Amino acid sequence: MSRREQIRMSPEEVSSYLAGQRVINVATLGPNGRPHLAPLWYFPRGEGVATWTYGKSQKVANLRRDPHATVLVESGDSYEELRGVSMECDVELVTDPAAVTELGLGLTRRYTPGVDEDALAEVVSAQAPKRIGLVFTPTRIVSWDHSKLGGTY
Template identity: 30%
Template sequence: MGHKMTEEEWRAFVSNGTRTGKLATVRADGRPHLAPVWFVLDGDEVVFNTGAATVKGRNLARDGRIALCVDDDRPPFAYVILEGRAQLSEDPGELRHWAARIGARYMGEDRAEEFGARNGVPGELLVRVRVDKVLAEKGVAD
């Protein structure tokens, strides 16, 4: 039986290492769309970027509701599900800054600027999601 994580625990969990998020968005016909994303926490917001022309980019522009699942698939298992509504920006400075921060998390500080330059370009979206709801459990198999 799992145990609920505290706010401090779930924040540390989702920020640990290079765990990806599994992002759920809503397609125009109501079906879910699921895709992995690199992300960082910025206060009470999840921040990631995506192409404006991707399925998730188009979904977010039309309907900003999201759910993001971050999990540990090793026993005793744990997961965090964050829900909220996305706000989109195409501001070049913000895009490049956050693309670099995200790149640093997943590829290392020495490659941060490379990923900022690659992903902080026209056609990309900066996505900020204010977390409205959290479901977080650890020790699921205990």
């Protein structure tokens, strides 16, 4: 078995990994053709992830031109700890205020557990008109977990 096969995560491992991490790095193509990279909070959704961002952000301008992105989630401080998932994604831009609010609620629930639901809904509803939802659906997933090598290279 190749090293690549040894470190690949199963679909279940990918799901578990995404559920346990906190930040995605999203690469879109800027107007000059160069990658534009931005970190975002997210929540797992289906095989991919979802989030929201300001409607006037550069990443949204880029995604309006080309609704494709590469999403990276990675961790590890040494070679034998390296883990990650890279997803080439089709991106849906969600503009319906109710749907944007739902995405915002999903996101804020994940990062502010235990907050009063009514207070949370009020804050998210106030922010939703300025936001765009982003739903990342993978067309290709590459994963690695170097801990599967047991410390050997």
